[in-house]
Amino acid sequence: MHRGLWTVLQSKYGRGLENLAGCAVWEMSAHGAVHRALSVRSAAVGFAFQATEYMDGVPPGNERDGIRCENVECLTFADRSFDLITSTDVFEHVENDIRGFREIARVLRPGGAFIFTVPMDETRPTLIRGERAADGSIRHLAPPEYHGDPMRGMTVYTWRTYGTDITDRLAQAGLDARCEFVATHGVAMRVPVIVAYASR
Numbered sequence: 001m002h003r004g005l006w007t008v009l010q011s012k013y014g015r016g017l018e019n020l021a022g023c024a025v026w027e028m029s030a031h032g033a034v035h036r037a038l039s040v041r042s043a044a045v046g047f048a049f050q051a052t053e054y055m056d057g058v059p060p061g062n063e064r065d066g067i068r069c070e071n072v073e074c075l076t077f078a079d080r081s082f083d084l085i086t087s088t089d090v091f092e093h094v095e096n097d098i099r100g101f102r103e104i105a106r107v108l109r110p111g112g113a114f115i116f117t118v119p120m121d122e123t124r125p126t127l128i129r130g131e132r133a134a135d136g137s138i139r140h141l142a143p144p145e146y147h148g149d150p151m152r153g154m155t156v157y158t159w160r161t162y163g164t165d166i167t168d169r170l171a172q173a174g175l176d177a178r179c180e181f182v183a184t185h186g187v188a189m190r191v192p193v194i195v196a197y198a199s200r
């Protein structure tokens with residue numbers, strides 16, 4: 001996923017991301033390969049770089065240990081803040097992904113892009129794994145699946161596995177999107193990478 005996303009970034013912004021000079025970039029993680037690479041390139045190229053995490057118990061917009069907390073369903077960033085937003089395997093964990101995608105559309109600048117990965121099944125529509133019950137619990141519609149997170153451990157619930165309709169879901173939020181299947185060096189399988197632009 002990281003290599004696939006990076007391949008798409010290089011194809012759009014140049015091998016050294018030199019076309020991002022003077023831009024504002026937000027990565028939805030403060031750890032991992034994409035975060036490290038963007039952090040290094042921001043200093044070399046000259047673009048503003050913001051990294052965040054979702055942290056339980058921290059109000060969005062505040063920091064813990066120098067890391068800013070953001071909830072993608074209700075971002076504290078101003079409208080049209082970023083030229084590029086990236087994430088790797090985040091949105092399957094966002095309870096209301098359409099609301100999150102709308103927030104992405106809000107904070108993107110005209111011509112800006114949201115480039116991201118999520119687990120995908122290319123053979124069927126999005127599988128909804130659970131929904132919130134009236135009492136606040138999760139009603140499971142499929143066997144529950146949890147993913148690990150360096151900050152929260154193996155406890156992050158997966159609300160859905162995306163499928164062939166992912167671009168339709170983005171369109172509901174005002175994002176024009178396409179799915180690129182990227183072959184990267186040393187990896188046998190193609191990696192799906194979503195590239196989305198604000199349509200209004």
